[in-house]
Amino acid sequence: MSDPMPDPAPAPQVPANRPSPEPVTFGPIRDDADRRRYAALCEYAFWDEPAAEPDISWVTNDGPGIIRLARRGDRVVGGAVVTPAGQWFGGRCVPSALIGGVAVAPEDRGGGAGTAMVADYLRAARDAGCAISALYPATYGLYRRTGYGEAGDMIRHELSTAALAGARPSVDGTTVREHDGDETLLRDLYRRYAARSAGLLERLDQHWSGRIRATGTQALHAFVAERDGEAVGYVTFTQRREPAGRLADIRDFVPLDRGAARALLAFFGGHQHNLARIQFWGSPNDPRLLDEHQTGRRVVGTEPWMLRIVNLPAALVRRGYNPVVTTTLHLDHHDDLMPDNTGRWIVRVADGRATVERGGGGTIRTSSRGLSTIYGGGYRATDVVDGAHLAATADALARLDLVFTGPAPWIANHF
Amino acid sequence: MINDLVFGPPLTTEDFATYLELGEYAFSEAPPATPRLARLTEDEPDEPIYRVGRRAGEIVCRARVVPMGQWFGGQVVPMGAIGGVVVAAEHRSGGVGTALAADFIRAAHGRGMAISTLFPASLPLYRKVGYELAGASYYWEIPIGATAPPRRSDDGIVVQRWSGGDFALRPLYDQEASRTSGQLDRPPTFWTGVMESHGQAVHAFVAERDDNPVGYITFTQTGKYDAERYIDVLDFVTTSRAATRALWTFLTGHSGTVSHVRTWGGATDTRLFDLPHRGQRILTVEPWMVRIIDLPGALMARGYPDRVAAELHLDYRDDILPDNSGRWLVRIADGRATVERGGDGRIVLTSRGLAPVYTGYLPAASVADPAVLSGTAEDLASMTTVFAGPTPWMADSF
Numbered sequence: 001m002s003d004p005m006p007d008p009a010p011a012p013q014v015p016a017n018r019p020s021p022e023p024v025t026f027g028p029i030r031d032d033a034d035r036r037r038y039a040a041l042c043e044y045a046f047w048d049e050p051a052a053e054p055d056i057s058w059v060t061n062d063g064p065g066i067i068r069l070a071r072r073g074d075r076v077v078g079g080a081v082v083t084p085a086g087q088w089f090g091g092r093c094v095p096s097a098l099i100g101g102v103a104v105a106p107e108d109r110g111g112g113a114g115t116a117m118v119a120d121y122l123r124a125a126r127d128a129g130c131a132i133s134a135l136y137p138a139t140y141g142l143y144r145r146t147g148y149g150e151a152g153d154m155i156r157h158e159l160s161t162a163a164l165a166g167a168r169p170s171v172d173g174t175t176v177r178e179h180d181g182d183e184t185l186l187r188d189l190y191r192r193y194a195a196r197s198a199g200l201l202e203r204l205d206q207h208w209s210g211r212i213r214a215t216g217t218q219a220l221h222a223f224v225a226e227r228d229g230e231a232v233g234y235v236t237f238t239q240r241r242e243p244a245g246r247l248a249d250i251r252d253f254v255p256l257d258r259g260a261a262r263a264l265l266a267f268f269g270g271h272q273h274n275l276a277r278i279q280f281w282g283s284p285n286d287p288r289l290l291d292e293h294q295t296g297r298r299v300v301g302t303e304p305w306m307l308r309i310v311n312l313p314a315a316l317v318r319r320g321y322n323p324v325v326t327t328t329l330h331l332d333h334h335d336d337l338m339p340d341n342t343g344r345w346i347v348r349v350a351d352g353r354a355t356v357e358r359g360g361g362g363t364i365r366t367s368s369r370g371l372s373t374i375y376g377g378g379y380r381a382t383d384v385v386d387g388a389h390l391a392a393t394a395d396a397l398a399r400l401d402l403v404f405t406g407p408a409p410w411i412a413n414h415f
Numbered sequence: 416m417i418n419d420l421v422f423g424p425p426l427t428t429e430d431f432a433t434y435l436e437l438g439e440y441a442f443s444e445a446p447p448a449t450p451r452l453a454r455l456t457e458d459e460p461d462e463p464i465y466r467v468g469r470r471a472g473e474i475v476c477r478a479r480v481v482p483m484g485q486w487f488g489g490q491v492v493p494m495g496a497i498g499g500v501v502v503a504a505e506h507r508s509g510g511v512g513t514a515l516a517a518d519f520i521r522a523a524h525g526r527g528m529a530i531s532t533l534f535p536a537s538l539p540l541y542r543k544v545g546y547e548l549a550g551a552s553y554y555w556e557i558p559i560g561a562t563a564p565p566r567r568s569d570d571g572i573v574v575q576r577w578s579g580g581d582f583a584l585r586p587l588y589d590q591e592a593s594r595t596s597g598q599l600d601r602p603p604t605f606w607t608g609v610m611e612s613h614g615q616a617v618h619a620f621v622a623e624r625d626d627n628p629v630g631y632i633t634f635t636q637t638g639k640y641d642a643e644r645y646i647d648v649l650d651f652v653t654t655s656r657a658a659t660r661a662l663w664t665f666l667t668g669h670s671g672t673v674s675h676v677r678t679w680g681g682a683t684d685t686r687l688f689d690l691p692h693r694g695q696r697i698l699t700v701e702p703w704m705v706r707i708i709d710l711p712g713a714l715m716a717r718g719y720p721d722r723v724a725a726e727l728h729l730d731y732r733d734d735i736l737p738d739n740s741g742r743w744l745v746r747i748a749d750g751r752a753t754v755e756r757g758g759d760g761r762i763v764l765t766s767r768g769l770a771p772v773y774t775g776y777l778p779a780a781s782v783a784d785p786a787v788l789s790g791t792a793e794d795l796a797s798m799t800t801v802f803a804g805p806t807p808w809m810a811d812s813f
Contacts (some may be wrong), residue, residue, distance in 0.1 A: 257783075302696040322796050
């Protein structure tokens with residue numbers, strides 16, 4: 001499929017008084033000067049208070065995150081961190097490249113360095129075995145141009161503890177107790193919870209920091225919900241004072257069932273005299289709020305995230321599907337940046353799994369942005385169909401909806 | 416004691432005066448000394464069913480059921496919209512509200528409603544009688560500088576001021592509402608609310624391609640010039656993404672005089688899909704609840720995905736409307752359902768278990784809970800597939 005109406009690429013803006021820039025090349029960190037330069041670029045772009053001497057401890061070629069630097073000549077003009085991890089979809093874990101630290105030096109913006117950098121790190125992600133990639137966009141244009149699609153919004157929910165008070169916590173015998181510090185139990189509960197979600201991470205060691213493990217000097221409280229001697233969920237949180245009263249900043253809220261969600265919410269209802277509110281990240285229409293005891297929830301944050309298919313057959317084969325859906329999709333896929341994905345594919349879905357092979361009638365025409373948008377289940381094909389990125393008959397759109405329908409995707413970690 | 420409550424319609428002018436007084440006390444910003452009787456006819460749409468509860472002859476609570484319709488799966492489901500639920504201040508906390516809710520549920524059943532929907536002021540009360548959270552409307556704020564999507568040269572859509580009244584716009588609304596989950600099949604009186612706004616100027620613009628309307632927007636402007644100034648959307652209806660882009664481009668033309676656009680929408684809303692920058696945020700969420708009133712009626716009235724063929728074996732329990740209770744075999748094919756008595760009863764459920772799945776609000780596995788919905792993983796997966804659709808929200812409130 002040739003994209004009939006691509007989003008316009010930005011015209012390179014080269015100041016007239018400067019010679020044409022040297023071409024951008026990519027590679028790993030070479031020396032400490034590289035480390036300082038990239039750390040300074042990241043602090044300039046993202047930090048609340050950039051330091052005079054940037055923290056370079058995390059800038060290394062040995063971490064779980066692959067750092068790719070962009071250079072013009074010997075000058076580092078930008079960089080990105082590609083962290084191979086996993087994301088759960090349909091009960092299976094899909095290898096996913098989590099992208100962070102995408103920074104371009106302010107004087108080098110608008111010259112195509114960002115687009116070239118995305119192309120470079122996507123190749124690195126594919127080489128590292130990743131099937132998809134996820135990021136929180138600082139801008140849409142760059143990532144839409146490079147094949148990312150909107151996956152959904154993470155929502156920060158706020159409930160008042162007064163509205164949670166009065167719920168009967170133990171209607172089904174679920175109790176809540178303080179946790180003794182054994183990480184294994186919490187990790188296991190999280191993993192079972194993530195496996196039923198859409199989008200949650202298969203966490204690397206770094207992703208547990210601040211979730212079940214305290215960072216810095218602030219106390220991190222952990223409580224476990226139990227029923228019949230079995231752990232059925234947990235919550236971790238820190239506390240802080242804000243002008244509107246004390247707040248529980250929930251780091252993980254992991255109920256395996258509705259009884260656990262009720263018990264953990266009721267637990268905060270018992271805090272109404274020392275906590276005014278609780279806040280936590282979640283999905284829109286978050287199922288954990290089905291058991292909010294009383295009205296009065298608020299939304300205090302909205303964080304969109306984007307997804308890109310890096311390796312098309314791997315992305316479709318590695319995720320799980322609704323086990324009662326049996327169908328066949330004939331894709332005609334177009335991916336400018338990653339031509340291995342381009343072409344016709346037959347996707348057969350049955351018993352919760354997909355097989356993918358070359359060929360077929362190509363009746364569903366997709367761009368990378370189009371297919372990546374519906375892959376996670378946040379948007380339905382029927383609702384986002386648009387000749388440029390997704391074109392198919394009504395019948396084929398209905399089949400796409402069936403295949404990719406699932407819980408609203410979200411992530412629960414920032415990166 | 417709630418056994419001494421007697422329910423019925425308000426009968427006399429005095430009854431209606433009491434009905435209004437209770438409402439003014441509960442809802443008005445400035446309750447007048449004498450109730451405004453005229454409001455009953457001015458503001459109350461479309462033959463509502465008024466219900467009052469009397470204790471020793473004195474009216475102690477009231478509610479109304481407005482028969483209308485709600486779109487699910489491309490079909491209109493007869494829906495009783497509940498509003499004006501008030502218990503007199505001196506009679507609260509004694510079970511009066513629960514008895515009142517049971518009464519208006521029976522009244523809705525008597526009028527042939529298949530489901531009932533309400534915006535809850537209290538969740539435990541309505542859960543007790545079978546309502547459950549089943550949809551949510553989100554109030555989005557979009558900075559005006561973020562609204563201009565890239566125009567595409569062949570969109571060929573022009574936006575023009577509209578002064579032709581709502582009648583020509585209704586087919587566009589219906590066309591779009593039929594593709595959503597949860598939009599109202601609007602009673603004629605609801606159109607007043609999107610074309611007029613309590614003395615404020617309402618602006619209406621239509622997007623046209625080749626002289627055919629493909630979308631429209633109505634809005635008011637509020638706030639102060641030189642500060643935060645808002646376009647407050649009443650209706651933003653488009654039949655394609657190209658039409659959506661054209662209306663956003665039109666709105667961006669207000670960037671000199673307006674700071675933000677505010678509009679109701681869904682949790683995920685494809686009208687916000689082509690915005691070029693981040694910056695949109697959710698200001699408010701208004702969850703709503705649904706109760707199944709007539710189980711076979713509700714299942715047969717809504718539409719289903721064309722490609723889905725499935726059987727659901729329900730074992731249903733309804734304490735207030737026992738006609739719904741028992742085993743039901745639901746067969747879904749070609750976008751419609753047939754319902755008959757019988758089957759294996761493999762999915763055990765109540766209205767609170769069915770409602771959030773029925774509207775497409777949540778997957779069955781997320782709603783499953785011993786008291787309201789249980790079944791095998793495969794039965795729950797079938798149920799999710801059958802009812803899956805766009806995320807349910809409503810542009811209107813009542």
